[in-house]
Amino acid sequence: MENLIFKDLNLSEEVQKAIAEMGFEEATSIQSKSIPHIMEGKDVIGQAQTGTGKTCAFGIPAIEMLDSNLESIQVLVLCPTRELAIQSAEELKNVSKYKNKVKILPIYGGQPIERQIMALKKRPQIIIGTPGRVMDHMRRHTLKLSNLKMVILDEADEMLNMGFREDIDVILEKVPEEKQTILFSATMPKEILELTTKYQKNPIHIKVAHKELTVPSIEQYYLEVSEGAKLEVLSRLIDTNSIKLSLVFCNTKKRVDELAINLQSRGYSAEALHGDMRQEQRDKVMNRFRKGKFDICIATDVAARGIDVDDVDAVFNYDIPNDEEYYVHRIGRTGRAGRSGKAFTFVTGREIYKLRDIQRYTKSTITLMKPPTYSDVEENKMNSMVESIKKAILDGQYDKYIGYVEKIVNTLNDQNTEENFITSHDVAAALLKLYAAQTGKQILPIKEIDEDSPSLDGEMVRLFINIGRINKIQPRNIVEGIASSTSLPGKLIGAIEIFDNYTFVEVPREYASEVLESMKNYKMKGKKINIEKSRSKKKPKAYKPKS
Template structure:
């Protein structure tokens, strides 16, 4: 089944407008398969990993099917963690922002229940909740599910792994029997199938099936980089490698426009290509790309279909793709017609796990690359200038220019008779001038970012954590440990870097005192977690 564009899914104009503003052009495989069945009122089992767009796969039809005029709770979404509940809530609020009368509320542990009770008085029709807190509200009768029409279990396998089976049973046995039940899980274990058999009727199974992917013979690299430093890194690689023609992929139209504008302001010949452009605009951009008058084409996956340019030297995954197949399609744009090609993928924070998925499904080796330094770039530019100079010397058409050098020597000696200047000095000065003038970017102090620095981004403070890879921890463990014992929401926690014996985590400045309070007893897997300010280099 081919992926559908959102215009083919019979959605309301309000939803289409919201989705378009979120920057999405095409439904992902799991969305293309799930949305029509859910809209038809069928029970659905969706098998999909995180990062495949599954939230919108159930969120879009849920919002479409809720009746704004009915102020009772009509849809319940169960989530294993507070962080996921908040994330789902925020995404659904984006999707529903043009649908009047739709109210959405997340309920989870760690937040004062009185605040949630007050919010429930505003009569939300969609509740996203963790099992424990939801049951607490049901016992208090602050949440009543008598008019419930839909139940969605997101990351059902994770809920079972966390020991929520009894809670799920208790919740589902107390909600109306005549309802639509949707379940999403990354795996289809026996426990999951038992759950579906007990609580679903004639469920339709949909899954994002991975095709057998063949990766072309292209050099593949990934670079670990913070989001705020991606633009500098892209510029440095293009400058160091002297790349004349490249494709840069972003996941949304908004990102394409923003990046194109930033590259143009730095002096690059860059153009955008995405679904909001008229066909005549796309044709003009592609014509300029083919004839080399554009150096960098910044595009979305959908807009880049049909691009067939033989001399693309490099492909950049500025945003890591949501689907492994997209990765293969992207990097296949380089290395054509028997030429060598190279692909660079930028990975920020927790995206590293998606990169691992890509490597596993494509059975390819993506090599870690160290970001180029300013001295690397300068050396590369000198080499490029020297190469051009050798070509000029080989043509031996330098007669009148030798005269200019003699004139320069004479003038310099008249002005400064104490120092003896040679033709080598003149050549070195000219080389320096050429390299400086050919530099695309006037790197300011802010641009000379040290990628190995452990400092946090602006407005954030970097903290040291005494556990690392050897303790078998993941970023989610650190987020849950901190968010569960402080008022700091997991969504506000920044970059997390995990090393063998320790880790670093960025948190907003205003939460530092609370997180570092001696009264906080952070634990991961039963082991006490020590958190303190990281030392800057």
């Protein structure tokens, strides 16, 4: 079965829009085979490895099948680890970005249970949790599952390996009998088959074979780069590696267009290639790239299928791919016909986990490298110019210019009353400086990336909320409100300033729109809040509680 395009899966406009923003055009194998069956209400056994897109395979239909007007838990996802619970919750929040009233909550051990109890009182419809913490809430009667419609066991074999079999039995025996049960597992040992027999009704068994993915002949590197520094780092890599032909992959069509414009404005010969272009336009761009009429082709995965060029020097993953098979397809476009090739992948924040999955399944070494420095770019530019000058000298036919050099030396020395005499070396150095200024590309400073800083690109947006001290608001209320309503982790929230009637809070720029959109109708301490970008540039003195 050929993989489906998401537009063919009969999804709502809101989910289609969110998926497009996430960079998904084509569904993976497990998604293509699972989503239609799940949306028909059937029980499904999905046999697939991590990294094949299984979170969206169950997450997309779960969100589409929700009754958003029903403020009770309708979907329960069980995961083996807190990391997977958090990661899955973030992905599902992205899928449901344009679906009003959909609330998703991860619950796991290691987080204060009181905070989770507060979040559960806000009536989420999807719970993603580890078995131990889910059981804990069930014992406390803080997790009410009487309206549950769907249970998903994610990485079921891993949960059994970690000793959660009894917990799973306790949970599944206490949920409503009439429900849809979805199970995903990389392997199908006897214990998993026992679970399916006990808790599923006529399940559809979907198996996706994980291909052996190896790419031994290509030098592979990754760079930890903040979102705001990607363009500059890409420019520097192209300049310092003397790359002639390169492919740059982005996850969305909008991203492709923006990057093409930005690179063109810096003087690079770059063109875009994506699915919104007519076939005639795409063919024209691909033919021009094959003939070397431009240097940098920026493309989405689907649009790049028709590119068959042997002498691509490097591939750049400007956005990390959503599936390791895409990674292999991307970087396999360099190093062809016995030539050497390089692949560079930009990684931001939690994407490091995706990179680890790629390394694991491709059985390849992807080496960490630091972004080239200003000095590296300057050195490379000068070396390139020196080579050009050497070639000009070897080619000859520069005799007529010697007279001009002599004239400059004589004129300057006649005007110079000091003992420092100008030589032809001085003139050559000055001309080289002018040449460098005229032929050089724009070089911008890159802010050092601090992994522990609240925002990876260091830019924060200040928001105004019309609720404050008189409403008994505390910083934890603000953090809980934002963290439970958006995909922004609480630890990334910046300064919180509380006053009598209002509050200021700083959030990373890349999350600002989501926070503003998701908290439009949010209630805090019983009051419907208004949240907007702060118009005040001056920071007033923050409220400090009286001791």
